[in-house]
Amino acid sequence: MSLALGFFVPPVPPEQFIKMALRAEEVGYDFITCDDHMIYPFGAPFGEEDQEYGIHEAWTAMTYLAGATSKISVSHMVLVPTFRGPGLLAKMGATLDLFSGGRMDLTVGAGWFEREFKAFNFPWEDHKGRLEREREAVQIIRALWTEPRVSFEGKYYRLENAEVTPKPLQKPTPPIWIGGDSKPSMELAAELGDGWLVHGHQPDEIDRMFQGIRPMLGDRVEGFGLGAAAFVIMGSDPDAATRKMRQMISPEVWERFQMAGIKHELNNRISGNPQQCLERIKAYEKVGMTRLILIFLDPEDAEWFSQEVLPELGRD
Numbered sequence: 001m002s003l004a005l006g007f008f009v010p011p012v013p014p015e016q017f018i019k020m021a022l023r024a025e026e027v028g029y030d031f032i033t034c035d036d037h038m039i040y041p042f043g044a045p046f047g048e049e050d051q052e053y054g055i056h057e058a059w060t061a062m063t064y065l066a067g068a069t070s071k072i073s074v075s076h077m078v079l080v081p082t083f084r085g086p087g088l089l090a091k092m093g094a095t096l097d098l099f100s101g102g103r104m105d106l107t108v109g110a111g112w113f114e115r116e117f118k119a120f121n122f123p124w125e126d127h128k129g130r131l132e133r134e135r136e137a138v139q140i141i142r143a144l145w146t147e148p149r150v151s152f153e154g155k156y157y158r159l160e161n162a163e164v165t166p167k168p169l170q171k172p173t174p175p176i177w178i179g180g181d182s183k184p185s186m187e188l189a190a191e192l193g194d195g196w197l198v199h200g201h202q203p204d205e206i207d208r209m210f211q212g213i214r215p216m217l218g219d220r221v222e223g224f225g226l227g228a229a230a231f232v233i234m235g236s237d238p239d240a241a242t243r244k245m246r247q248m249i250s251p252e253v254w255e256r257f258q259m260a261g262i263k264h265e266l267n268n269r270i271s272g273n274p275q276q277c278l279e280r281i282k283a284y285e286k287v288g289m290t291r292l293i294l295i296f297l298d299p300e301d302a303e304w305f306s307q308e309v310l311p312e313l314g315r316d
Contacts, residue, residue: 003285004030005313006293007302008077008229009065011040011055020302021065024072027306028315031073031105032065033293034058036080038116042256059084059092066100074100077229077293078109078179078197081137082122082130086157089137090144090164097168104168106141107197109179110134123156131184132156138176138192145173177225177291181209190216195225195291200265203283210288227291228284231269234301238271245269245297270294274308281313 007024009017009032021032036058062074074096081089089106097104110130111117117124125133136154143150144164152159168174178189179197189196190213198209210226217224235241249257257266270280284292296302306315 003281003289003313004227004291005310005315006031006033006075006077006229006291008032008293008295009034009061010295010299011035011053013053014056017056017061018065018068020299021069021072023302023306025069027310029072031075032062032069033075033077033107034061036076036078036083037113038083038120038122039113041113041115042253059096063096066096066103069103071103073103073105075105075107075177078107078177080111081108081134081141082111082117083120086137086140087144087159087162090141093141093174094145094164094166094168097170097174098166102169102174104170105175105177107177107179108134108138110185127182128184131180131182131188134178135188135192138178138188142173142176142192175225177227183212186213187216189213194223195227197227197229197291197293199229200231200262200268201228202268203280203287205268206284206289207287225290226288227293228289229293229295231266231295231297232277232301232305233269233271233297234273234277234304235271236273238276241271248298269297274304274312277305278309278312281309 007029009020024032035055037055040055058076058079062076066074084092093104093106110127110133114124133156136157140150140152140157140159143152144162145168149161149163150159151161175194177195177197178185178193181198186196196213198206201209206228214221233241233245235244257263270277281292
């Protein structure tokens with residue numbers, strides 16, 4: 001499997017959101033993705049403390065982008081089934097896959113931002129409980145996409161003779177990716193997913209993680225997707241890029257990044273000039289990565305990257 005490149009569309013006003021997605025399609029990205037949150041955990045945009053924009057509802061936003069584009073696939077990073085329920089999500093996914101001509105990937109995760117769950121009265125369990133709930137959701141979605149009628153009796157969900165008709169366009173189903181770095185997330189991906197998505201690791205770490213899941217896959221190993229998301233900040237060299245990042249990100253937003261537990265992800269960013277960024281991506285590809293989501297901390301870097309890195313990756 002070749003490396004598919006994804007462009008992360010940040011939470012910005014609609015005109016800019018749409019413009020970014022259209023540009024991603026134009027320059028050759030394979031898919032676009034966005035966050036799924038009810039409340040944005042990180043506050044104002046980088047360096048703009050007076051602009052508390054918030055975040056769009058992820059499914060609605062990406063559905064609009066599917067209609068505004070013609071080639072690029074749409075996904076999320078990552079979608080939380082608890083926010084919608086697996087039955088409704090299966091119906092939504094089948095509909096979007098049909099209307100987009102088979103350009104929908106479903107990427108799900110258990111959710112981590114406790115405040116948004118409690119603010120909207122969604123059930124909040126410990127990590128083990130959230131993973132169990134996610135597991136049931138994935139079982140239900142896959143069954144509704146493949147079986148005429150589904151009855152299900154679980155700890156968290158119950159269905160009786162439920163059906164999703166018409167079925168999705170992609171057969172047997174649209175790809176289902178499981179997001180999360182933990183061992184239980186890895187095991188869930190191996191059991192029920194078509195791919196596993198992690199976030200913010202060096203190539204050697206990624207290699208060890210992928211080596212951990214491969215023995216669980218059996219004869220599915222060849223077609224199974226292995227992906228990661230990575231922050232990107234560009235400069236004349238990694239030190240210059242770091243200085244730029246520190247200038248861009250306000251102290252308040254930086255503190256929220258730390259509170260969210262993504263210091264590791266920021267420290268393992270793709271950083272430096274175009275050649276250094278290219279070398280990191282090639283290193284990911286070498287360890288077997290099949291999907292890479294790029295999260296540009298500076299939106300202007302996205303254009304620099306498209307001009308000098310994407311052509312070296314066969315995109316034009």
